[in-house]
Structure formats: structure tokens, C-alpha cells
Amino acid sequence: MTEVIGGDEIASQVWLQLQRACVDRHHEWRTPVLASIGLDGSAQARTVVLRRADVGAGRLLFYTDRRSPKVPELRAHPGATLVFWSRRLSWQIRARVTIHILDAGPLVDSAWASVAQSPLAGDYLSAAPPGAALRTVSVNPVAPAPPAETAVPETPPGSEGPQPLDLRGGPHHLAVVCADVVSIDWLELSRSGHRRALLTTGGLQWLVP
Ligand SMILES: Cc1cc2nc3c(=O)[nH]c(=O)nc-3n(C[C@H](O)[C@H](O)[C@H](O)COP(=O)(O)O)c2cc1C
Structure with missing residues (x-):
């Protein structure tokens, strides 16, 4: 962003950029x-893909595998922070959010419908949960890497060995992570002087960068 925007525009511009990031695969805010x-x-942090930014509700949405460790973590500690940096905008935002996770219902159904026919679907169909130990993993430097769901999971105790996985036959494990934005710490880096502001429902408070 080359022009200097006024304080009254910052919140709307931030949300506009968040919405763009949901549809523009190259937007740097797509992967906070x-x-x-x-x-x-302990502190935990991971990259996620921003799927939707609902300005009216002040809500950001992500998808995850409902069996991943972050799900019980976020249910136990719903207060979280999303960090976005864009070199193009020279903007960092740190959004304090309160999380709730949906693993069933219309929002999950529509999210699944949007990915079910794409290669992304495999991310939510693996037989073993994310983070489960693997006995073997094949790496072929010539062919493209196999989708994660083809990795062979650790053999469950008592079974005869790795079984072929029916990748599309079982239920999906997609969950929708809803992040309700409590406040946004906005930082603009600029040669002419950095600017920082705390954005809340109460308005904007300028801060020392
Ligand atoms: C570019 C990128 C995008 C990712 N997007 C997601 C995502 O949208 N949802 C997700 O659950 N994990 C995503 N991951 C994987 C997570 O960063 C993380 O490795 C995984 O979810 C396990 O995290 P956990 O152990 O905290 O549950 C992404 C990783 C990268 C590198």
C-alpha cells in the first residue's frame, strides 16, 4: 500500500485485505x-489457510482436521492470536481471537462441499490422525510427492500390518475453526515513520510502534 491512509480507514482496509486474502491465492495474508x-x-503455533473473513460478524474461518491436536488445545484454551504479515502492504496485524470449533452442522457441510471434489479433500480423509507416528514414508525425488493421505500409518496394535487405505470410502474429518476477533494490533512499517494502532469495537488507539 503506497498511499498513507488515515486512522478512520485502517479497520475497513484491514478487513478488505482479509477478504481479498480468502480469494487471492497469492495474497500474503492467506496463510497466517x-x-x-x-x-x-506450552506455546503452540502453526500456519493455517484463511478461508473466510466475515466483516459483519468480525469472524475469520479456517479448516482443520477435527482429530488434530490443536482441536482439544483450542477447546481448552479458546483465546488465541493470529499473526499476518504482508511485505507488499508493509502491514503486520496480530488479531486476538476467541475460537470455537464446529465439527458438524451446515457450516461444516458447506465447507466440505467446497473441498470434496478437489485435491484438498485428501487432507481430511486420512485414516490416521494428524501427528500420528508413521512406520514408513516413501520419498520419490522425481515424481511429485504423494498426497499426505497415502502415507502408511503406524500399524495399530494387534493388526497384521499396514492395510490398503480406502481413501474416499470413510467419513471426512473436516472441522471449521471460527475465530471471533476481539482486537487487532496493526503495525505499519514505513521509512517515513512506523505507525501502530490497537483496533477494537470501541475504536482506534494509536500506540508507540
Ligand atoms: C502453507 C500451510 C498452510 C496450512 N494450512 C493449514 C490449515 O488450513 N489447517 C490446518 O489444520 N493445518 C494447516 N497447515 C498445517 C499446520 O501448519 C500444522 O502443521 C498442522 O495443522 C498440525 O498442527 P497441530 O499439531 O497444531 O494441530 C498448513 C501448513 C502450511 C505450511
Whole structure:
């Protein structure tokens, strides 16, 4: 962003960029880092893909596998932070959010419908949960990497060995992560002087960068 925008425009421009990031695969805000608290109290952070930004509700949506460790973590500690940086905009935002996770219902159904026919579907169909230990993994430097769901999971105790996976036969594990924005710490880097502001429903508070 080359022009200097006024304080009254910052919140609307931030949400406009968040909405663009949902539809523009190259937008740098498409893949923020979601930081949260682990079940043992440790700091946890991971990249996620921004799927929807609902300005009216002040809500950001992501998809995940409902069996992933972050789901119980976020249910136990719903307060989280999303960090976005865009070199093009020279903007960082740190959004404090309150999370709830949906693993059934119309929103999950429509989310699944939007990915079910795409290669993305495999992310939510693996037989073993994310983070499960693998006995073997094949890497072929010539052919493209296999989809994650073809990795062979650790053999369950008592079974005869790795079984072929019916990748599309089982239920999907997609869950929708809803992040309600509580406040946004906006930072603009500029040679002519950095600017920082805290955006809340109460308005804008300028801060020392
Ligand atoms: C570019 C990129 C995008 C990602 N998008 C998602 C996503 O939308 N949802 C998700 O659950 N994991 C996503 N991941 C994987 C997570 O960063 C993380 O490795 C995985 O979810 C396990 O995290 P957890 O152990 O905290 O549950 C993405 C990773 C990368 C590198």
C-alpha cells in the first residue's frame, strides 16, 4: 500500500485485505500463523489457510482436521492470536481471537462441499490422525510427492500390518475453526515513520510502534 491512509480507514482496509486474502491465492495474508496454548501450557503455533473473513460478524474461518491436536488445545484454551504479515502492504496485524470449533452442522457441510471434489479433500480423509507416528514414508525425488493421505500409518496394535487405505470410502474429518476477533494490533512499517494502532469495537488507539 503506497498511499498513507488515515486512522478512520485502517479497520475497513484491514478487513478488505482479509477478504481479498480468502480469494487471492497469492495474497500474503492467506496463510497466517495461529498461536495458541497447548494442553501442557506450552506455546503452540502453526500456519493455517484463511478461508473466510466475515466483516459483519468480525469472524475469520479456517479448516482443520477435527482429530488434530490443536482441536482439544483450542477447546481448552479458546483465546488465541493470529499473526499476518504482508511485505507488499508493509502491514503486520496480530488479531486476538476467541475460537470455537464446529465439527458438524451446515457450516461444516458447506465447507466440505467446497473441498470434496478437489485435491484438498485428501487432507481430511486420512485414516490416521494428524501427528500420528508413521512406520514408513516413501520419498520419490522425481515424481511429485504423494498426497499426505497415502502415507502408511503406524500399524495399530494387534493388526497384521499396514492395510490398503480406502481413501474416499470413510467419513471426512473436516472441522471449521471460527475465530471471533476481539482486537487487532496493526503495525505499519514505513521509512517515513512506523505507525501502530490497537483496533477494537470501541475504536482506534494509536500506540508507540
Ligand atoms: C502453507 C500451510 C498452510 C496450512 N494450512 C493449514 C490449515 O488450513 N489447517 C490446518 O489444520 N493445518 C494447516 N497447515 C498445517 C499446520 O501448519 C500444522 O502443521 C498442522 O495443522 C498440525 O498442527 P497441530 O499439531 O497444531 O494441530 C498448513 C501448513 C502450511 C505450511
